[in-house]
Amino acid sequence: MNRILLASAFLLATLSAASADEIPSALPAPAAVGSAPKAPAPKLVEPHLHIARSNIAGHVRIALTFDACMGRADERILSTLVQERIPATIFVTARWLKHNPAAVAVLLQNPDLFELENHGENHIPAVDTPTLIYGIASAGSPQAVRQEVEGGAAAMVAAGIPAPHWFRGSTAKYDLSAIGEIRAMGYRIAGYSVNGDGGSLLGAAITEKRIASAKDGDVIISHINQPTHAAGEGVAKALVDLKAKGTQFVRLEDVEDTGDDKTTE
Ligand SMILES: [Zn+2]
DSSP: OHHHHHHHHHHHHHHHHTTSSOOGGGSOOOOOOTTOOOOOOOOEEOOBEEEOOOOBTTBOEEEEEEEEOSSOOOHHHHHHHHHTTOOEEEEEOHHHHHHOHHHHHHHHHOTTTEEEEEOOSSOOOOOSSOOEETTEEOOOSHHHHHHHHHHHHHHHHHTTOOOOOEEOOGGGOEEHHHHHHHHHTTOEEOOBSEESSTTTTSOHHHHHHHHHTOOTTOEEEEESSOTTSTHHHHHHHHHHHHHHTTOEEEOGGGSOEEESTTSOO
8 A cells, every 4th residue: 555655656756747847858868777776766856946026016027047958949939038128047058059059149149138057068967876867867976967067167158158157957856965066166056936838848828828827036947949849839928928917037147036955045
């Protein structure tokens, strides 16, 4: 009985977590694990982040954050942000920077809109013991976590982007010791409070609804690297919806914030 309950709880946790950041189809082939020795799974957290509320009735302030994991830029979202002059924080990997010079140029041409931050070098989860997250092999050691963070930052600076101050790892999951390590490197770690697009796997209508219903102080996570997915259409529509409602858009560098799991304190 207990075993069945535990298995059910695990399945539920897995299913709900799967709406978080990543999609296996966009990721490198997972490492073979068949022969890996069994070790206890590390305790992982998926931290929340909120920004300071406006605390003005009817005045909603939100932070839009987008992950550019790999693949191509989603022009539906990028062009809407530029045309509507909506500020956002974009988390980029070294891999995405390398393959999207035209989009990077647009981001750099609009420094009043875009804060660029660190999503890592190779989109490897920042977990310092070996495990699989959505089938993706974690960094697996403190040295590999450091390389993922430092490699992402180095690629940004090489691309002409100011040195980053925020880090968000692949899958948005961490173990607590990796959080401590990344904080000691001088970064704040970017959780979120609204999962806008379910790792870019949701339909357009539900994505639009999730993002457009954000509340004062919310930090929304979505993806800007899946131009063929329906979710991006919903993201672009929600941006217009929010602007029409008079929403105040801020970047993470513009406001005070509060993250749990010791990600910002
Ligand atoms: Zn990502």
